Structure formats: structure tokens, C-alpha cells
Amino acid sequence: MASRMGRRVERQLLWALARVAVVSLVALALLLVGARAEFGWVDSTRDFSIIAGALLLVTVVLAAAVVRSTLRHRLRPLQHVHKVIHLVMRGNYSRRVPIARADDFQPLTRAFNDLVDQLAAASETSQAVADIDRLMLSSAGLDPVIRKVLTSARMDGMEVALILRVAPPSERLTIFRLEKKQVKEEAVGLVEISDQSLDSVAGYQHLAEGLCDGELRECLPIAPESSVSGVLVATGRRPLTSAESKRLADLADRLAVAMTNIKRSESLYHQAHFDGLTGLINRRAFEDRLQECLARSWRGEEGAVLFIDLDHFKKVNDTEGHKAGDRLLVEISERLKTTLREVDTIARLGGDEFAVIITGMEEEKAVTRVCERIVAAIVKPIVVERLEHAVGASIGVALFPEDGQSVDELVMKADSAMYRAKESGGAGFAFFDDTLNAASRHRVLVESRLRKALEQRTLEMHFQPKLRLSDNSVTSCEALMRWTDAELGEVEPSTFVPVAEETNLIHEFTDVLVSKTADLLLQADRAGVHLDHVALNASARQLMSEGFASRFLGMLDQRNLPHHNVQIEVTESVFAGDTKTVVGELDTLRRAGVRIALDDFGTGYSSLNMLRELPLDVVKIDRSFVSELDSSEQGRILVRHLISIVDALGKEVVAEGVETEKQLQYLRDADCEYVQGFLISKAKPAADFIRLVADWRTGHNGTLLKLVT
Incomplete structure (x- = not known):
């Protein structure tokens, strides 16, 4: 096309030059004839040359003027093209090249204008996509994105609509x-779509044909995460251009990406701020809400914090299992929602602990009525797995800003009040006051300091040797946790272990036990001291937690601690609840090479049948039986029979609490395999324990060696 237009211009220029030449020659001839007839000019060749040269010069000048004029006129469209190109290069797509009817460049300028239209459309689409991306990054939500898509999809003579199922799998649709x-x-409405399939584009297309006016020209799927959630449709009397179709496709794809990102962001936010079981906000979100309420309390907006701990929940969890306990927690959360106002904040802090923030109640009586309603709602029997369970609620109340002006202070005081309510028998509530008994305040302090000790890793392990009576050797020990706090001093395990179990801090003990045991075995190996195994204590709360065995074995592997060097000791009480779960966890450990010992045998729920069926390697006779060996013949007979029974079942026997030489001698005579107690040694730090074992083997510890031989 360009070569054809070029040849056409060339012919026009030649034709113009030819006309100038003819006119010039005719003028020259007439001039010569007239001059000779009138004046007798051009009598010589010289005169003729002068006149002819002058006329030729005039002819060239005229020809140049004609050519210039013709070129300027004919090439004017190209000048417009040049100007528009400069505007396009600066991002301005508003100008187009004018098209004249008799313009030889009409096909070229028309094609150029179409190209500018496509560039403008592509630029507009790119800008729209960039704007949508910015909206996604700013977490603006879906509404601004939908507005941007519809605004960017506007086209002359077309109607664009968006049919969207915003929250699948809901069948509620919205047309934008x-x-x-x-x-x-x-x-x-649901009636309009009851017979339509919303799983494919075809179903949405059929729906769009009934909802939108005009002929359907385009129906593009909106498919976040490859699941069709709607369509972007265009209707009108004219077909879409390729550029318009591409723009709609780009916008539909970007909307799908935006919906995916928004869904994932909402999911991450929900995981970070909400409890996965009950749907209530979690501890982190609760503390944020409480901080906001405290900020408003300076303007006179008073309120209360309620700490709720369920009574007898552990019994349900232990006897019926975690699934039943979870269903009970869900039911409790629903009862709290129906009992409290929508403006009140309800949170699950973990386990069976809930918390509530009540605002707009200035009188203590109003808070009292709320607590009474909560207690009455929770105490009603709950049916789980066709079994009726009765739990109660102990509630502690702290008022703000009266009782505290910080989150930590209010939480601590509400927690203290809750424990006073529980000590009063449960199924009730108590307000915080400065007369809270010393025991409650001490318990809160123990919990606070214990959390800090775990964070700073200041808990210690002491190791008590076990003496093998067959050869008077020490090749094993029991690890016992010790805690000395800068503020509380030396804290007995009987004080801090129950607190750890109540607050679930007991699960963090496992890491301390494994870490300290690995360090002991490494130090012993370097000192040339061989230890067959180290016994670690595990509580019922730990064993009832799902996946305890696998997590414990993972910790051993992470520290390169051989499984056969570890023995887990459990008390009889762990079998009082969900025996199946506990036995499953112990069996997993035993099959992996970990030894299992039953501690404090004879004081709890065990029976001879249990000894035979449980996955046990060792049975430890409780110190209460050993203590009677000095004074009771009946006690001596009982211990001898216990040793015989355990031996007959093929399990090792360890006697605990040996404190006198007489007890030691009797146990030796009764063929007890191992003894443990203060007579042998108290629990010692790792370095002292290794030194004790080394001295024992070399005979340097003469006093003890004399006792056992």
C-alpha cells in the first residue's frame, strides 16, 4: 500500500513538472515571435541564448514552487502522523490523525489511528491492572477492586456487568x-438460580442471559484458585473488537487474582486473631481489644474483664477423649454468645479458659448479673456423644480502670479472682480485691516467674542415682527438675509442677528435660562414665496431648540422643482417664526403643491385670511401702510379694525412697533389682553426679561403698 501511494505521488509530481515545462516552452515561443516582429529582437544567436536562459530559469523557479506546494499539500497527513507519534511517546493517546476524503494517505492514516486506539486501550488496561495491584497491596478489600474493574471495562455501546458469588460455597449471588x-x-434470589449449576461457566452464562439486557457478546470466568466464582459479561448490539475482548479478559484475570489474595489475607488474619475451634478471638486479639477499651476508659467508659475457667472439664477430656472435649468447648462458646451482648468481647485463651470484656457497665451490680447469667448458662447439662456432661464455670472479675490501667495488670487480677472463685467450690464468681488470700497471689506470682524462667532457660535438672544391687553399680539415674528463682528462692516441684499443668506450661518442660539429659550423657561420655539410661518424668497432661510421642522422639533425634538411653516414668494416675490414648502414646515410645516405667506403684489405680497389659519395662515400688520395712512385718511381706509378682511378669523392679541400711538389706534379701533414695544419694547437679559415679566405680567414695556392700 505504501509503494502504491508513493508511485501515485511520483506521477502527480511529474505531471506538475510537465505542465510547467509546456507552459514555459509555449511562453518562450510566443515571446520570441512577438519580439522579432515588433522590435526586431533576436537577430543573433547571442540574443536568443540570453532570452532562452532567462526563461529557463523562470521555468525552474516556477517548477520548484509548484513541486514544493504540491509536496506540502500531499504530505500533510504524514506531518500529522509525526505529531501524534510524539504525543504517544509521551503517553498521550488523545490525538488522532485527521482523514480527508481525497487523501492519498487515507489507508495509512486509518491504520495508524487504529494502532493508536489499540495502544490506548492497552495502556488503559495496564493502568487498571496496576491500580488493582495497588489496591491489593493496600488491603483495600474487594469493593474498590470491583469498582475499578467495572470502571475500566466501560465501552461505547456496551453494557458490562459482574455476576459474582463473593463467598463460595454460598449460593447467594450478586450482580454488579x-x-x-x-x-x-x-x-x-435463590429461586432464580435454584436450577442452575454454579460449578461451570456454562451455568453462569445461562444465568447472565436471563439477567442482562441485550445480546451477550462476552462471558469471561472469574476463577480464584481455579474455582469458578462468577463471570464478567458484556452485552450490546455490536460485536467486541479484539482490543476490547483482551481488556475484559485481563480485567477478569486480575479480579480473580485479587479475590485469591484477599481470601488468603483474610485466612492469615483469621488464623492470627481467632481460635480455630470455637471461632472466638484468641489471646492476642483479646489483649488488643482490652488495650483499646483501656484507652477509652480515660474518657469515662468503664468496664470489666471476666476470666472464665471451666470446672470438671478435665474429667470430660480424660474420660471421653479430646474430640468430646472439643465439642463441649464449642457448645460453651455458643452459650456465651447467646448469654452476652453483641458489643461484648468473648475470647478463648486456650484449653478450657475463656475471657470476656464488658463495657458500658458502671455499677458492680450490673456485672454481677452478667456473671450470674454466665454461670447459670454453663452449668446446664451438655449432651456429647449421647452422654450428658455437667461442667461449671469459675469466674474472676477485674474492673477497669479501678483495678488496673494496663492489660497485664488486669489479666493478672482477673486470673487471681478466678482462682479464689474456684477455691470456693467453683460454679461461681469473685471480684478482685486487695484482700485476696496470700495463696492466690503467690500462685499468680509463681506462674509469672515460671514463664520467665522458661523463657530465660533457668530451670535446672538434678540427677539421682539408681543402684543395681546385683553388682553394686550405678549405671542409671532419674532426672528431677529444680528451680531456684531470684525472687521466690528455691521452689519445690510440688509447688510449681501443678501450676505448670494448670497453665499448660508443662508442655515446655519436655524440651528442658531432653536438652539437659543430652548434655548429661555427653559430659558423662567425656568423663569416661557409662550410663545405661536416664529416667524422665511425664505427666498425664503431656501424655494426653495429641502427638506427644512423635514430638518427644523428634526432640531426641534432634539432639542425637539414642532412644534406648531414655526412660519415661509415668504415675498410675495417667491411666485414670483416657487410657486408650495414653497407652497408644506409650506404645509408640516403647516401639521406638524408649523404656517405660510405672512410678509410685501401689498408690493409685493399677492392678495386676494392668501390669500385665500395659507397655511397661520397669515398675517402681512407692516409698510409702519402703518406709514400712523398718517397723512393719506386714509391710515387709507385702513388698516381698510385690517384688515377686513384678519379677514374674518379666519387668524390672526399683524400690524408691530407701533411707536406711535396714531397708537396703531387706530389699537385697528380697531380690529387688534396683534401689533409689537418700541413702544412696540425693539428686545432684550434672557435674556432681558424674563425679559421684566416677568415684563410686573407683572406690573413692568409701562411705557409700561400705553401705551397699
Whole structure:
């Protein structure tokens, strides 16, 4: 096309030059004839040359003027093209090249204008996509994105609409349209879509044909995470251009990406701020809400914090299992929602602990009525797995800003009040006051300091040797946790272990036990001291937690601690609840090579049948039986029979609490395999323990060696 237009211009220029030449020659001839007839000019060749040269010069000048004029006229469209190109290069797509009817460059300029139209459309689409990306990054939500899509999809002579199922798998649909620069939403009733499939584009297309006016020209799927959630449709009397179709496709794809990102962001936010079981907010979100309420309390907006701990929940969890306990917690959360106002904040802090923030109640009586309603709602029997369970609620109340002006202070005081309510028998409530008994305040302090000790890793392990009577050797020990606090001093295990179990801090003990045991075995190996195994204590709360065995074995492997060097000791009480779960965890440990010992045998729920069926390697006779060996013949007979029974079952026997030589001698005579107690040694730090064992083997510890031989 360009070569054809070039040849046409060339012919026009030649034709113009030919006309100038003919006119010039004719003028020259007439001039010569007239001059000779009138004046007798051009009598010589010289005169003729002068005149002819002058006329030729005039002819060239005229020809140049004609050519210049012709070129300027004919090439004017190209000048317009040049100007538009410069504007396009600066991002301005508003100008087009004018097209004249008799213009030889008409096909070229028309094609150029179409190209500018496509570039403008592509630029507009790119800008729209960039704007949508910015909205995604700013977490603006879905509504601004929908508005941007519909605004960017506007086209002359076309109606664009968005049919969207915002929250699948809900069947509620919404159709979005842009009317007078405002997004209009219209809900699509369930009756209208009851017979339509919403799993494919075809179903949405059929729906769009009934909802949108005009002929359907485009129906593009909106498929976040490869699941069709709607369509972007265009209707009108004319077909879409390729550029318009591409723009709609790009916008539909970007909307799908935006919906995916928004869904994932909402999911991450929900995981970070909400409890996965009950749907209530978690501890982190609760503390944020409480901080906001405290900020408003300076303007006179008073309120209360309620700490709720369920009574007898552990019994349900232990006897019926975790699934039943979870269903009970869900039911409790629903009862709290129906009992409290929508403006009140309800949170699950973990386990069976809930918390509530009540605002707008200035009188203590109003808070009292709320607590009474909560207790009455929770105490009603709950049916789980066709079994009726009765739990109660102990509630501690702290008022703000009266009782505290910080989150930590209010939480601590509400927690203290809750324990006073529980000590009063449960199924009740108590307000915090400065007369709270010393025991409650001490318990709160123990919990606070214990958390800090775990964070700073200041808990210690002491190791008590076990003496093998067959050869008077020490090749094993029991690890016992010790805690000396800068503020509390030396804290007995009987004080801090129950607190750890109540607050679930007991699970963090496992890491301390494994770490300190690995360090001991490494130090012993370097000192040339061989230890067959180290016994670690595990509580019922630890064994009842799902996956305890696998996590414990993972910790051993992480520290390169051989499984056969570890023995887990459990008390009889762990079998009082969900025996199946506990036995499953112990069996997993035993099959992995970990030894299992039953501690404090004879004081709890064990029976001879249990000894035979449980996955046990060792049975430890409780110190209460050993203590009677000095004074009771009946006690001596009982211990001898216990040793015989355990031996007959093929399990090792360890006697605990040996404190006198007489007890030691009797146990030796009764063929007890191992003894443990203060007579042998108290629990010692790792370095002292290794030194004790080394001295024992070399005979340097003469006093003890004399006792056992």
C-alpha cells in the first residue's frame, strides 16, 4: 500500500513538472515571435541564448514552487502522523490523525489511528491492572477492586456487568453494574438460580442471559484458585473488537487474582486473631481489644474483664477423649454468645479458659448479673456423644480502670479472682480485691516467674542415682527438675509442677528435660562414665496431648540422643482417664526403643491385670511401702510379694525412697533389682553426679561403698 501511494505521488509530481515545462516552452515561443516582429529582437544567436536562459530559469523557479506546494499539500497527513507519534511517546493517546476524503494517505492514516486506539486501550488496561495491584497491596478489600474493574471495562455501546458469588460455597449471588459512575449491587434470589449449576461457566452464562439486557457478546470466568466464582459479561448490539475482548479478559484475570489474595489475607488474619475451634478471638486479639477499651476508659467508659475457667472439664477430656472435649468447648462458646451482648468481647485463651470484656457497665451490680447469667448458662447439662456432661464455670472479675490501667495488670487480677472463685467450690464468681488470700497471689506470682524462667532457660535438672544391687553399680539415674528463682528462692516441684499443668506450661518442660539429659550423657561420655539410661518424668497432661510421642522422639533425634538411653516414668494416675490414648502414646515410645516405667506403684489405680497389659519395662515400688520395712512385718511381706509378682511378669523392679541400711538389706534379701533414695544419694547437679559415679566405680567414695556392700 505504501509503494502504491508513493508511485501515485511520483506521477502527480511529474505531471506538475510537465505542465510547467509546456507552459514555459509555449511562453518562450510566443515571446520570441512577438519580439522579432515588433522590435526586431533576436537577430543573433547571442540574443536568443540570453532570452532562452532567462526563461529557463523562470521555468525552474516556477517548477520548484509548484513541486514544493504540491509536496506540502500531499504530505500533510504524514506531518500529522509525526505529531501524534510524539504525543504517544509521551503517553498521550488523545490525538488522532485527521482523514480527508481525497487523501492519498487515507489507508495509512486509518491504520495508524487504529494502532493508536489499540495502544490506548492497552495502556488503559495496564493502568487498571496496576491500580488493582495497588489496591491489593493496600488491603483495600474487594469493593474498590470491583469498582475499578467495572470502571475500566466501560465501552461505547456496551453494557458490562459482574455476576459474582463473593463467598463460595454460598449460593447467594450478586450482580454488579456501573450506573452514573456508581456501582450498583443487586442480589440474585435463590429461586432464580435454584436450577442452575454454579460449578461451570456454562451455568453462569445461562444465568447472565436471563439477567442482562441485550445480546451477550462476552462471558469471561472469574476463577480464584481455579474455582469458578462468577463471570464478567458484556452485552450490546455490536460485536467486541479484539482490543476490547483482551481488556475484559485481563480485567477478569486480575479480579480473580485479587479475590485469591484477599481470601488468603483474610485466612492469615483469621488464623492470627481467632481460635480455630470455637471461632472466638484468641489471646492476642483479646489483649488488643482490652488495650483499646483501656484507652477509652480515660474518657469515662468503664468496664470489666471476666476470666472464665471451666470446672470438671478435665474429667470430660480424660474420660471421653479430646474430640468430646472439643465439642463441649464449642457448645460453651455458643452459650456465651447467646448469654452476652453483641458489643461484648468473648475470647478463648486456650484449653478450657475463656475471657470476656464488658463495657458500658458502671455499677458492680450490673456485672454481677452478667456473671450470674454466665454461670447459670454453663452449668446446664451438655449432651456429647449421647452422654450428658455437667461442667461449671469459675469466674474472676477485674474492673477497669479501678483495678488496673494496663492489660497485664488486669489479666493478672482477673486470673487471681478466678482462682479464689474456684477455691470456693467453683460454679461461681469473685471480684478482685486487695484482700485476696496470700495463696492466690503467690500462685499468680509463681506462674509469672515460671514463664520467665522458661523463657530465660533457668530451670535446672538434678540427677539421682539408681543402684543395681546385683553388682553394686550405678549405671542409671532419674532426672528431677529444680528451680531456684531470684525472687521466690528455691521452689519445690510440688509447688510449681501443678501450676505448670494448670497453665499448660508443662508442655515446655519436655524440651528442658531432653536438652539437659543430652548434655548429661555427653559430659558423662567425656568423663569416661557409662550410663545405661536416664529416667524422665511425664505427666498425664503431656501424655494426653495429641502427638506427644512423635514430638518427644523428634526432640531426641534432634539432639542425637539414642532412644534406648531414655526412660519415661509415668504415675498410675495417667491411666485414670483416657487410657486408650495414653497407652497408644506409650506404645509408640516403647516401639521406638524408649523404656517405660510405672512410678509410685501401689498408690493409685493399677492392678495386676494392668501390669500385665500395659507397655511397661520397669515398675517402681512407692516409698510409702519402703518406709514400712523398718517397723512393719506386714509391710515387709507385702513388698516381698510385690517384688515377686513384678519379677514374674518379666519387668524390672526399683524400690524408691530407701533411707536406711535396714531397708537396703531387706530389699537385697528380697531380690529387688534396683534401689533409689537418700541413702544412696540425693539428686545432684550434672557435674556432681558424674563425679559421684566416677568415684563410686573407683572406690573413692568409701562411705557409700561400705553401705551397699
